[in-house]
Amino acid sequence: MKRNMTGLVLALVMASSTAFALQFDGTNKAGEGVVKSKHNMNLYTNTTHDAQGRVCAFCHTPHHALPGGGSVATYMPLWSHTLPQMTFVPYNTFTVTDLNLSNELQGPSILCMSCHDGSIAVDQHYGNDLATTKLTSDAFNPTEDTNVSGTAVGLPTGGKTDLSNDHPIGFLYSDAYNSRKTDLFPESTVFKGGGTKKISDVLTNGYMTCATCHDVHNKDNKENSVDTTVNYFLYGDQKDSAFCITCHNK
Numbered sequence: 001m002k003r004n005m006t007g008l009v010l011a012l013v014m015a016s017s018t019a020f021a022l023q024f025d026g027t028n029k030a031g032e033g034v035v036k037s038k039h040n041m042n043l044y045t046n047t048t049h050d051a052q053g054r055v056c057a058f059c060h061t062p063h064h065a066l067p068g069g070g071s072v073a074t075y076m077p078l079w080s081h082t083l084p085q086m087t088f089v090p091y092n093t094f095t096v097t098d099l100n101l102s103n104e105l106q107g108p109s110i111l112c113m114s115c116h117d118g119s120i121a122v123d124q125h126y127g128n129d130l131a132t133t134k135l136t137s138d139a140f141n142p143t144e145d146t147n148v149s150g151t152a153v154g155l156p157t158g159g160k161t162d163l164s165n166d167h168p169i170g171f172l173y174s175d176a177y178n179s180r181k182t183d184l185f186p187e188s189t190v191f192k193g194g195g196t197k198k199i200s201d202v203l204t205n206g207y208m209t210c211a212t213c214h215d216v217h218n219k220d221n222k223e224n225s226v227d228t229t230v231n232y233f234l235y236g237d238q239k240d241s242a243f244c245i246t247c248h249n250k
């Protein structure tokens with residue numbers, strides 16, 4: 001009897017958790033490390049926590065890591081989170097036609113998509129495949145998905161395989177710089193707004209990726225000095241758009 005009840009409660013929790021926004025129960029202060037950040041999947045009240053309390057495990061595993069796949073997922077740093085298999089629509093405007101964006105999610109970007117496009121549960125990882133809590137919606141397109149109360153929820157970037165409305169990635173920074181020397185700053189530039197990393201430090205084999213702007217481990221990113229309650233894992237302060245002006249000579 002007890003076992004049946006537990007099973008029923010578990011089934012109800014799993015069915016409902018997919019519909020709710022993630023409930024974060026931590027601090028998420030910039031620079032305080034991954035364990036205290038929104039990238040610790042054990043710090044949500046409505047995720048399935050790791051049975052051993054591990055944090056890295058949601059993304060990495062020391063053994064039996066997932067193999068890479070296709071032309072995009074070639075960089076798999078001991079990865080333990082299922083990757084999406086869809087083809088994404090890249091950013092496309094007249095002005096970036098000289099940049100090859102056909103492989104936009106190469107490098108670490110496809111790894112971010114294993115949670116941020118909303119197709120795979122954030123609490124899924126090697127050894128925890130019952131997890132179900134997915135990211136829903138896009139902060140800039142909040143009408144796309146709502147929770148049970150009708151409130152707009154969650155993130156993703158690249159939800160519904162659409163990256164056409166997101167900052168371009170997946171090209172060589174040097175290609176862009178060489179064709180727009182008066183508009184961009186060189187790779188040796190240190191992130192403005194208190195940053196410590198140079199642009200070249202956060203390119204992957206010279207390519208611009210999600211990890212060029214965001215520090216997934218919440219280590220070298222800087223606080224927003226105007227609104228200290230947000231932490232977008234950015235390498236520079238957004239006050240006076242110092243972060244953007246690191247690269248863009250505007």
Ligand code: HEC
Pocket residue numbers: 034035039040055056057058059060077108111112204211216217
């Ligand atoms: C939310 C997912 C996530 C979590 C949690 C996470 N990582 Fe990572 N890790 C990544 C991603 C994505 C990359 C590739 C990013 C890059 O190259 O900048 C990476 C890269 C790495 C690398 C190789 C590149 C580097 O930055 O040195 C190491 C080592 C690493 N992680 C260790 C850890 C350890 C140890 C933990 C736990 C304390 C951890 N990570 C937690 C996502 C994560």
Ligand code: HEC
Pocket residue numbers: 021022024038039041058059081108109111112113114115116122123135154155210211214216230231232233
């Ligand atoms: C294991 C799943 C997972 C992976 C992999 C992952 N993230 Fe996240 N990320 C999350 C969750 C969960 C949140 C919190 C969402 C929320 O607040 O609703 C988050 C939040 C964020 C935020 C916003 C923080 C805020 O305050 O809202 C940024 C920026 C971010 N992630 C960037 C990245 C980047 C870049 C990568 C890849 C280098 C990445 N993430 C990989 C799960 C992941």
Ligand code: HEC
Pocket residue numbers: 109112113116138139140155156157158166167168169209210211212213214232234238
């Ligand atoms: C050129 C820098 C840059 C790149 C590249 C970039 N981001 Fe962001 N991202 C930002 C900034 C800046 C913010 C803070 C929101 C704002 O200023 O409007 C942000 C916010 C976010 C957020 C949280 C809020 C939201 O609006 O959804 C997530 C999640 C996120 N980024 C994920 C990603 C992922 C995944 C990638 C790669 C596909 C990526 N970012 C690539 C600069 C970048």
Ligand code: HEC
Pocket residue numbers: 093094095096167168173176177180183184199208212213243244245246247248
């Ligand atoms: C790490 C360097 C870097 C950072 C930080 C960065 N960008 Fe970019 N951005 C680029 C590069 C390189 C391109 C592609 C070449 C170009 O269009 O100048 C680009 C492209 C763009 C474009 C597209 C232009 C077009 O032709 O369609 C816009 C708009 C833009 N960035 C705005 C921003 C804003 C706003 C921020 C801050 C939130 C930001 N960028 C942060 C490097 C960066």
